[in-house]
Amino acid sequence: MFAKLLSANRPVFKCLKTLHNCSTRGFSIGAASLGPVSLKGRSCLTLKDFSSDEIKRLLWVSGDLKHRIKHEKQYLPLLQGKSIAMIFEKRSTRTRMSTETGFALLGGHPCFLTSQDIHLGVNESSTDTARVLSGLCDIVLARVYSHSTLEELDKEASIPIINGLSDLYHPIQILADFLTLQEHYGSLSGLTVSWIGDGNNVLHSFMMTAAKLGVHLKIATPKGYEPEKSVIQEAQRLSKEYGTQLVLTSDPMEAAHGSNVLVTDTWVSMGQEEEKKKRLKDFHGYQITMQTGSVAKPDWTFLHCLPRKMEEVDDQVFYSSRSLVFPEAENRKWTIMGLMVSLLTDYTPQTPMLKF
Secondary structure (H helix, E strand, O other): OHHHOOOOOOOOOOOOOOOOOOOOOOOOOOOOOOOOOOOOOOOOOHHHOOOHHHHHHHHHHHHHHHHHHHOOOOOOOOOOOOEEEEOOOOOOOHHHHHHHHHHHOOOEEEEEEOOOOOEEEEOOOOHHHHHHHHHOOOOOOOEEOOOHHHHHHHHHHOOOOOOOOEEOHHHHHHHHHHHHHHHHHHHOOOOOEEEEEEOOOOHHHHHOOOHOOOEEEEEEEOOOOOOOOOHHHHHHHHHHHHHEEEEEEEEEEHHHOOOOOOOEEOOOOOOOHHHHHHHHHHHOOOOEHHHOOOOOOOOOOEEEOOOOOOOEEOHHOOOOOOEEEHHHHHHHHHHHHHHHHHHHHOOOOOOOOOOO
């Protein structure tokens, strides 16, 4: 699939001779070395807390694991003897499957906990839950409604906490998105990503990450659906620090103009069902179509974190060769694996560093 999707306008990266029959893309010996980076013992609530080198390291580890396990068929029990508690207040196909299968593939034991299994903050406080789980497992992934729940868990736990999604951020989705773009385009620096949709948690994570990877970000949201002001302010600071472009508009075509990547997400998130009728009206004209892409760059591609609704993007784009949504969904597995390995071990990638 990747061979079909790779743009003819971009050079295909060749793997080193020492990596015989390498079937992944994006590895380069020419990339500048990262500084000393150790993430062991850290939590990941938001990529706002991670430096440029730390995010690049996470993507490198993820790409390395994908190459060694998927393409070289190596068995890497890096998490053997370890366990993860997976707390899900909100359901998810990709987050559950990527974490559960990924942790097991690395030799560890995943334990899935729904609101029916533990009543987080109801029958037992978040403080007590964090302290109990710290003695029972090695790491926690929590997919919650309120970001403050994650902050309380992290404050009281003695083990790493991963944000599997909150109302404010969705960092593990963005890692998958950027690994997908790195694989497709060969490098990230200089790309322009255009977000067309709601000012939500996924967008917030893009805003905390893009500049650190040298990526320009253009954002179109309807009036009244803009990102959080504090997130905008931090994104503006990062854009200035890293010399990237940040554009905020309410015009989808303005955002799409000259872009490499068009991105959208659901307009009606879980918990917003009562607002659906009003939201669909307010987002009229924001559907991504080939007409939207007509003002983008010739090599433009499309991302969506799924699940997708027709009003957000039409079939012509969604199922086209420009759509990277299914490689993007698969990369949820490799990037959560890369994150978990990085937070729990001193693993050093064995393949050449990705070019950023």
